[in-house]
């Protein structure tokens with residue numbers, strides 16, 4: 001679509017949150033437009049064909065808390081097959097480099113860490129989750145590695161209160177054709193302008209005025225769904241300035257996680273949906289999913305400082321590291337069997353600037369601050385505004401729906417007030 005000059009509701013961003021908002025508004029009487037800076041929908045949900053036979057979710061892949069995940073029903077309605085195979089996160093294929101008795105010992109240490117964190121959160125005070133590590137415990141490095149996968153950062157930068165607020169039902173499913181593909185299908189009916197980078201939201205006048213890379217438009221209300229790092233960096237600006245929003249976003253930065261997809265020759269030698277951890281006693285290591293959905297490939301996952309360093313090292317560094325780690329575990333013949341196909345670079349992606357949000361110690365309350373409307377005209381959604389499902393795609397979608405409801409309530413209240421005056 002081309003940019004309209006005026007709408008009732010402008011939604012900034014066509015990720016899960018923006019699409020959730022647009023779908024919730026589609027049967028309202030309000031004219032709506034989604035403005036998206038990229039040339040595609042989905043944002044941090046993006047499925048590609050890494051090769052003609054390998055589907056790769058470059059961003060989100062798991063339907064976390066699947067029994068409470070709104071994308072499950074959407075997938076069913078859109079005829080997207082859901083795969084309920086258990087994730088291989090607690091397994092080590094062939095016990096290679098991480099035998100079962102060691103894994104059980106690690107899981108005991110991890111569970112004890114979570115129990116201490118939960119008890120610490122109950123005190124009501126906030127502090128860094130790293131304070132709940134047992135001094136000297138030999139598994140601390142690996143517990144920190146798990147944090148880099150879950151939070152995108154190490155535990156010294158994670159708020160205990162925020163960690164405790166996250167709801168994990170421990171049921172994790174996948175979308176066979178890709179989570180990003182599901183999002184694209186979900187958003188297919190939304191009124192949308194692509195390649196439309198919004199740089200300024202002027203909320204001084206009676207109508208909101210948006211400056212974009214395709215020109216200017218006015219709106220009665222705006223729903224902002226862009227990632228927190230863009231608000232904190234003021235890549236998108238407000239006039240008058242909204243320092244409380246910028247500060248809230250800065251307290252909820254995006255950590256970093258990156259994925260790499262490696263083609264696998266002779267796949268029959270490895271089990272479908274197996275798991276491998278590259279090392280066990282340190283934080284700088286990859287986590288590997290062998291033959292996801294039985295495909296002829298290995299998917300690697302890296303988080304935190306290590307992911308940042310690999311991304312900074314340039315194209316191919318992630319794949320090289322992944323191959324080294326897999327070869328160290330499975331044997332030297334795997335060097336010849338693995339071929340890099342694709343890798344993500346979410347840190348340098350100008351419209352993401354990271355993977356997903358975590359609250360810094362002392363900033364758990366910032367999710368509610370960021371989510372709060374301004375003057376009942378400027379509404380906020382996106383994964384970082386979810387109170388309990390932050391950092392996820394379904395959490396993001398639900399916040400978009402929540403913001404759309406807020407808009408509709410305000411519009412209805414205004415109409416009622418106008419009718420009373422008449």
Ligand SMILES: Cc1cc2nc3c(=O)[nH]c(=O)nc-3n(C[C@H](O)[C@H](O)[C@H](O)COP(=O)(O)OP(=O)(O)OC[C@H]3O[C@@H](n4cnc5c(N)ncnc54)[C@H](O)[C@@H]3O)c2cc1C
Pocket residue numbers: 012013014015016017018035036037038041042043044045058059060061062063064196197198199225226227230235236257258259344346351352354355356381382383384390391392393394396397
């Ligand atoms: C590697 C990785 C793995 C993940 N794994 C999972 C997983 O397994 N399960 C899960 O649930 N979640 C996962 N996530 C997180 C999940 O992808 C995100 O939480 C979710 O997709 C965020 O949706 P959103 O709508 O809040 O933001 P986004 O998807 O980032 O959408 C925001 C949109 O705004 C656009 N935008 C930005 N700035 C502007 C601007 N100025 N003007 C116009 N448009 C703009 C962006 O291009 C983007 O499309 C993962 C993420 C990554 C990166």
